[in-house]
Amino acid sequence: MKRLIELRGITKVFGHGPNAFKALRGVDLDVNMGDFIAVMGPSGSGKSTMMNIVGCLDVATTGTYRFHGHEVGALSNDQRAHLRRRYIGFIFQGFNLLARTSALENVELPLLYRGEKHAARRAAAMAALDKVGLAPWASHTSGELSGGQQQRVAIARAIVTEPEVLLADEPTGNLDSETSMEIMELLADFNRNAGITIMMVTHEPEMADYAHRIIHFRDGLVENISSKAERA
Numbered sequence: 172m173k174r175l176i177e178l179r180g181i182t183k184v185f186g187h188g189p190n191a192f193k194a195l196r197g198v199d200l201d202v203n204m205g206d207f208i209a210v211m212g213p214s215g216s217g218k219s220t221m222m223n224i225v226g227c228l229d230v231a232t233t234g235t236y237r238f239h240g241h242e243v244g245a246l247s248n249d250q251r252a253h254l255r256r257r258y259i260g261f262i263f264q265g266f267n268l269l270a271r272t273s274a275l276e277n278v279e280l281p282l283l284y285r286g287e288k289h290a291a292r293r294a295a296a297m298a299a300l301d302k303v304g305l306a307p308w309a310s311h312t313s314g315e316l317s318g319g320q321q322q323r324v325a326i327a328r329a330i331v332t333e334p335e336v337l338l339a340d341e342p343t344g345n346l347d348s349e350t351s352m353e354i355m356e357l358l359a360d361f362n363r364n365a366g367i368t369i370m371m372v373t374h375e376p377e378m379a380d381y382a383h384r385i386i387h388f389r390d391g392l393v394e395n396i397s398s399k400a401e402r403a
Contacts, residue, residue: 174240175336175368176202176225181234182391183220194220196391197234204335207362207369209379212388218372219340221388225370226259226338227251256285260329260367264341266321268313274300274324275309281332299327303357319350326357330367337361339371343378355381 183195195217202208210218223229224236227243230251236243238254246254260281268277278296287295300306303323313321322342329337339358343351359381361367371382379385387394 172203172205174201175204175206175238176200177235177237177240178221178225179235179237181221181224181231181236183217183224183229184232194391195224195231198391198393200386200393202336202368202370204368205362205366207359207381207383208371209382209385210370210372210388211374211379211385212394216388217391218388222338222340222370222372225336226261227255256281256332258335260332260334260337262322262325262329262337262339262342264344266313266318266325266345268321268324268328270313273310273312274305274316274327277313277324278328278331281328285332295331296327299331300324302330303327317350318346319353322346322350322354323357326354326361330361330365334367336368336370339369341372341374343373343375348377351375351378 178198178200181195181198182193185192185194198217198221210222212218220229224231230244238258243251243254275293275296278299279292282292282295297306297309300309303326305320305323305327308316308320316324337358342358343354346354355378358369358371362369371378373379383399385397
């Protein structure tokens with residue numbers, strides 16, 4: 172399989188001097204196109220810091236991060252923002268939807284930031300909502316939607332730009348068990364049928380079981396990696 176993401180010796184240090192905190196201590200990780208990876212570990216283990224670096228929301232202190240073979244650390248802020256807008260979709264535990272804005276307008280936002288024309292934005296947003304089964308709710312605001320529906324809107328917003336990779340941070344953390352399974356089936360379908368690479372932080376073993384590989388973090392390092400075959 173073709174390599175999409177390559178991390179080598181990634182460290183991240185917050186602060187300076189004796190009070191400095193080393194969140195990542197030398198992470199090596201390869202992610203292939205079409206992977207579905209669950210990232211697990213206790214709070215403070217470094218998993219969210221690693222995801223922020225992969226998502227170009229932060230930069231490593233040392234080490235190399237390659238995306239499609241290109242060294243991300245050598246990019247300017249504008250170039251990293253371009254990579255983020257064009258190739259990466261984000262899904263958050265808290266949905267992060269605009270409260271008084273319709274589902275359709277929420278999904279349009281990434282395309283607005285990219286400068287897409289109104290008609291193209293609207294058509295792409297409607298298509299994305301249809302893919303998550305929410306086209307009939309396009310005009311509804313967040314307050315008029317259930318938690319599961321809000322997360323579906325958030326997923327539609329993440330896929331509307333046709334990203335190569337989805338970074339999901341506890342996407343089922345605010346949902347009941349039944350709705351969580353529905354969201355995971357949706358993500359698995361995008362991975363399986365649309366070929367979208369997924370990296371998902373989760374504390375829930377049942378959700379992690381959907382992944383091809385589970386990566387366990389501890390104390391700023393990859394502790395172990397298990398495949399689906401090994402877990403069977």
